[in-house]
Amino acid sequence: MEKYKIIGWDIGGANIKATKIIYNQQKQKLESIKSVSKFFPMWDQNLNPKAIIQEIYHNLAEADYFAVTMTAELADRFSTKIEGINFIVDLFKNNFTNKKLFFFNNQAQLFNPLEIANNFDRLLELAAANWSVSAAFAAEFKSDFVLFDLGSSTIDLIPVKNHQIAARGRTDVERLKEAELIYLGLLRSNLSNLTKNIPYQGQMVDVINEYFASTADLHLFLDIITPADYSVSPADNGEKTKKAAAARIARMISLDLNSISAGQLQLIADYIYNQEISLIYSKLLQLYSRFSLDYKIPLMMNREAALFENDLKMRSDFNFISLEELIPVLKDNTLTTTAAAFLLLKKLTKTDLTKLKELAND
Structure with a gap:
């Protein structure tokens, strides 16, 4: 052939x-x-x-x-x-x-x-x-690395040594235990799963445990993604704009855009995003504790994962490499x-x- x-x-x-x-x-x-x-x-x-x-x-x-x-x-x-x-x-x-x-x-x-x-x-x-x-x-x-593959629904963290997959888990439940799978994605994850409460007017307010907003809303509001990247249906089947995303985030504590200021909403979004980065960072530390306390094994990121690179750099000495450049x-x-x-x-x-x-x- x-x-x-x-x-x-x-x-x-x-x-x-x-x-x-x-x-x-x-x-x-x-x-x-x-x-x-x-x-x-x-x-x-x-x-x-x-x-x-x-x-x-x-x-x-x-x-x-x-x-x-x-x-x-x-x-x-x-x-x-x-x-x-x-x-x-x-x-x-x-x-x-x-x-x-x-x-x-x-x-x-x-x-x-x-x-x-x-x-x-x-x-x-x-x-x-x-x-x-x-x-x-x-x-x-490449011989040795950890693949950081961020999708719309999940994150895969997959160690590779000597050109061979070195994952401990094979099934999803095994991989969840081993910090090789995180049910957190760029677009589809429910924001109420990222935090139990959020700061508002000097107090911590419990988040309503409903699907009001997704990570797509958070990332669009924070300019991490564009409306063109918002490829899933919003929780309310509404518009894929920053204003609509802001309204969905406000709804998490029973507010709307008439009852919350732009500054308060920005603070809430920053807080939730910090929780998101903290979750990813903690899972990376769990994974790296197996083999590389000095972070010498590079973290190979797909283009979606690279959106978080600068925020992860502020917390660690990870050696980042781009999957697309490789x-x-x-x-x-x-x-x-x-x-x-x-x-x-x-x-x-x-x-x-x-x-x-x-x-x-x-």
Whole structure:
């Protein structure tokens, strides 16, 4: 085969992402790469992901191979993880019968449908496996680091040593215990989960335990993200503006923009953001206490995580490196799905991925 056309898929609970690569084996060059991401609420049983997956596929055009990873098995539409896993596997098997399909497990190993069919333990290993795919791909390019991958819903902190994933956890519950997974994201996290109370007029006021505002509101209000980055539905299905975000934050203590000053609202936002950075910092310290008290092992940040770099620098001597600077092909492309496509390419062709960091010039 002269050209390998591969699509990497990441089927999440809130987003469906894909990246297509075309690799010219004869010339040993990466000819093209394109990523697509679409919001899809997997928890909504009235919606069928088949349509949006096919839409993304037609957008990316023809491919011969699919490499699939998933986290959507935890969505509310499924009563168990294995039900969700089988749903996603069957979704691809039944609708893309002419494709060569592969699925990643939580050790970044690839299996074809026959290898996982009717194998409960092997199927269960497909759950929430995208973190290992990202880390295994980054490990092709650097020996020792901690990958800091900030997504819309979660943070993955994945140690790598000698080009091998050194995570203690494999399942989500194991990773939560080991500070390798934080359920805190750039956009979708409920702000009321970050703090029990907030300062207002000289007192600490208890936060109402309702979903009034998200981290997207906080980050938009603080100019960490732009309205264009606000890709999720607001808690009140309202506008994605700083004023609307401010109103949602004020609602956390039963106020509105008529009853709170701009200065008071800024102080509240600063306080919540400090809690957010403190949570991330404490988890990083827990992780680094295993192996590097002097922070010599670098923290490799995706572009979303890099938004917090300056605030983390004020608290530590972490050595930060940019994932996109290390692997330029990730610029404007999605980490998990790019990783999935490239790792399958390596399996098929034994290609040295370090030679494909950038697109070919001709």
